[in-house]
Amino acid sequence: MTTSKLLLPALLAATALALSGCSASSNGSAGGSGGSAGDLRIVATTTQVADLTRNVIGDAPGVTLTQLIQPNQSAHSYDPSAADLTALGRADVLVINGVGLEEWLTDAIDASGFHGVTIDSDAGITIAESGAGNDEAAHTADAAHDHAGGNPHIWTDVANAEAMTRTIAAGLEAASTADTDRAAAFTANAASYEGTLAALDSWIRANIDPVPAAERLLVSNHDAFGYFTTAYGITYVGSVIPSFDDNAEPSATEIDQLVTKIKATGVKAVFSEASISPKAADTIARQAGVTVYSGENALYGDSLGPAGSDGATYVASQLHNVRLILESWGVTPTAVPADLR
16 A cells, blocks of 8 residues: 555644644643543544444543544545644544554644554454455564555454454553543443444354355455455455555456456345445446445445444444345345344
């Protein structure tokens, strides 16, 4: 991935805000000034990371959370606004996905003057090195978090989301050592949410495991589901955009190759994604003579959806995706447990 640069207007706006005292504090303390003593300001980058963080925070007092990337907005094309840079400059804690997903992060930190603590939620997770599929080379996230070229879509495996939740909770607990009640709330909230994620994983497996392996086939917009397919024994036949970056464009040759694969393997559907234009997926599905899932029936890949949508939360997005994938296989899913609704 190449590093994207902030747009000049945003940089100029951030500079003006800093000069007016609206960015990071001049006394060098993490999180800046202007809030109540003891408040904890948190900024989270992606929609998924923000949702995991929100569940760890719960109703803990004196905590604010700012989410940078908005629903149905791609992390690959995101460019921070002046308001985003201001929030980042004031933050005590920054929670990120890692694995190089936030290509713009270094520039944003430099422009905002952020001097707080960064929680890299990919810590300890086995990172897939190559394209999506069940045979990816992998490595484990190390202290340096240098994952150039790795698959950043770690959250699509629910077990990884559990690990990310634990990492976020540990980081927030460490940032709240002066407030033991708040730290205890983070611990309890994380434990409760991990239970919810474990129930989600069990529901997914209970529905996918009975499907014959030869019928567990998936084609999606881009290489966002490698961890998901590996975790649940699904064969990833291919992607409309053969890249981790959803801004890439497929060539005519790549389109022809995918159509051939779809026809040869018996794939019944092509899935678009909510944050990506469905045009290429529509074209491939039409050429291959299969169903296309788009619009409200698109998968939530790089981004969660807005409030009120089927993908408004991480859990809701996984339920939505799995229900549609099962439907494309001709399978009716079991009822969703009450604690996941």
